[in-house]
Amino acid sequence: MNKYCLEVESLKKSFGDLKAVDGISFKVEAGTVFGMLGPNGAGKSTTIEILTGLQKRDQGEIDILGLDIDRDSDLLKEKLGVQLQSPALYEKLTVKEMAELFGSFYEDPLSANEVIEMVGLKDKINERTENLSGGQRHRLAVALAIIGNGEIIFLDEPTTGLDPQSRRKLWDTINLLKKNGKTVFLTTHYMDEAEKLCDQLLIIDNGRVIAEGSPKSLLNDHLVENTEDLFLKLTGREIR
Amino acid sequence: MKGFKRMFIANLKEFIRDKAGLFWLLAFPVVFIGLFGLLFTNGGQTDGITDFDFVFPGIMAMALMQLGLFGAMNFLSLRENKVIRSLSVTPLSKAALLSSEILLKILIGFAQASIILTIGIFVFGIEVTNPLYLVYFFVLIGAMVFVSLGYMLITFATSIESGSGIAQVAQIAMMFLAGIFFPVDMLPELVQPIVRVIPLTYLADGFRQVIVGLPGEYTMAVNLSFLIGWLMITSIITMKFWRWE
Numbered sequence: 347m348n349k350y351c352l353e354v355e356s357l358k359k360s361f362g363d364l365k366a367v368d369g370i371s372f373k374v375e376a377g378t379v380f381g382m383l384g385p386n387g388a389g390k391s392t393t394i395e396i397l398t399g400l401q402k403r404d405q406g407e408i409d410i411l412g413l414d415i416d417r418d419s420d421l422l423k424e425k426l427g428v429q430l431q432s433p434a435l436y437e438k439l440t441v442k443e444m445a446e447l448f449g450s451f452y453e454d455p456l457s458a459n460e461v462i463e464m465v466g467l468k469d470k471i472n473e474r475t476e477n478l479s480g481g482q483r484h485r486l487a488v489a490l491a492i493i494g495n496g497e498i499i500f501l502d503e504p505t506t507g508l509d510p511q512s513r514r515k516l517w518d519t520i521n522l523l524k525k526n527g528k529t530v531f532l533t534t535h536y537m538d539e540a541e542k543l544c545d546q547l548l549i550i551d552n553g554r555v556i557a558e559g560s561p562k563s564l565l566n567d568h569l570v571e572n573t574e575d576l577f578l579k580l581t582g583r584e585i586r
Numbered sequence: 587m588k589g590f591k592r593m594f595i596a597n598l599k600e601f602i603r604d605k606a607g608l609f610w611l612l613a614f615p616v617v618f619i620g621l622f623g624l625l626f627t628n629g630g631q632t633d634g635i636t637d638f639d640f641v642f643p644g645i646m647a648m649a650l651m652q653l654g655l656f657g658a659m660n661f662l663s664l665r666e667n668k669v670i671r672s673l674s675v676t677p678l679s680k681a682a683l684l685s686s687e688i689l690l691k692i693l694i695g696f697a698q699a700s701i702i703l704t705i706g707i708f709v710f711g712i713e714v715t716n717p718l719y720l721v722y723f724f725v726l727i728g729a730m731v732f733v734s735l736g737y738m739l740i741t742f743a744t745s746i747e748s749g750s751g752i753a754q755v756a757q758i759a760m761m762f763l764a765g766i767f768f769p770v771d772m773l774p775e776l777v778q779p780i781v782r783v784i785p786l787t788y789l790a791d792g793f794r795q796v797i798v799g800l801p802g803e804y805t806m807a808v809n810l811s812f813l814i815g816w817l818m819i820t821s822i823i824t825m826k827f828w829r830w831e
Binding site for chain 2: 398399400420426435436446490494
């Protein structure tokens with residue numbers, strides 16, 4: 347069995363003159379947390395959008411779970427869970443109703459109660475989504491990404507703009523997903539998050555890979571104390 | 587279709603829990619009927635036909651027009667708020683997503699029509715001259731035409747604001763040019779060509795014939811042909827220019 351659940355080779359995507367993704371390649375090992383780290387506009391979201399079928403790539407090879415991203419897109423949707431950057435919810439539905447709705451799209455979903463508990467929203471289970479705080483909405487969006495019981499969970503900047511407590515809760519959820527054998531593909535521009543959560547890191551800037559490896563090996567190889575210093579050393583700029 | 591039932595229930599809950607939407611689609615036509623009923627029931631009467639007999643079918647048609655034009659705003663809002671985008675990464679088929687929306691709108695059309703008919707019959711003494719299934723057949727055709735027209739208009743909207751603007755203009759233009767409050771021959775010659783193409787003209791004329799038995803401006807065959815023509819044209823344009831995002 348292939349130990350990699352996702353393999354990307356020379357991926358490219360441009361919007362007019364802007365090269366959003368400029369030939370990136372990487373492999374993601376099954377059952378790990380893989381982090382794509384980079385500043386705003388680095389190409390993280392575009393990569394996730396290509397991998398989840400929201401954008402068409404210009405060039406490059408993609409192998410997800412041994413399936414063809416173009417030909418097997420319907421089958422892939424069963425096997426992937428996706429949280430996009432800004433949580434988009436039916437405002438008049440409750441947390442439980444949202445989870446049940448999304449669960450109904452999949453063949454073998456987790457229970458609504460289970461995922462709501464996993465993201466720490468049990469006390470808000472009957473609350474309408476319009477009444478949730480920003481952090482709670484993000485956590486619900488993550489619940490909707492995991493309810494399908496997919497093999498790979500894509501989380502696009504799940505903690506951006508969240509208060510420290512909400513961030514911690516989401517970190518717990520990501521660790522729980524890993525413990526349950528899921529692969530998590532995470533984008534972030536928070537260095538501490540990447541260091542704490544990820545087994546493997548891919549650091550990108552201007553659509554290109556500038557470093558990759560485990561957080562520990564990256565820091566050791568470049569003789570820096572944290573990924574913030576690493577980004578500064580690699581690009582001459584601070585991450586934003 | 588996977589997810590169709592849950593999507594339908596979710597849309598229904600969203601509709602019922604949105605008080606403003608409920609008001610515009612269900613209570614507003616009732617208020618309209620009440621106002622016009624009070625204004626016209628003591629008005630002129632010719633050959634046993636009151637002014638209200640003329641206006642009542644027009645209000646039925648107007649309610650379906652509002653359902654189609656403003657009902658589509660809900661989908662536009664889901665599109666602009668990226669809810670549709672979030673759904674499109676799940677296994678839910680787009681056919682299930684859209685058909686659950688359309689079915690709900692048509693059922694709301696039936697509910698609207700039933701409320702208006704009930705008030706018309708029991709409060710204002712409207713006598714329905716044809717079997718009810720004929721009335722509901724026109725309700726179905728009317729709901730489909732205006733739901734399709736509403737979806738066509740939002741394909742050209744780039745924001746919720748522009749979508750509302752387009753729907754408002756379409757609504758006001760049709761309300762005054764379709765002759766639902768007064769006979770179309772009272773309108774200036776200049777606007778007559780517009781009167782003769784807009785779908786509300788034919789739906790109101792059809793309702794006048796099937797509900798209160800008034801002689802129509804057009805034959806039933808003409809009314810149905812125009813309405814089905816509108817349904818086909820708006821469906822084709824909608825499918826060609828439709829945007830999920």
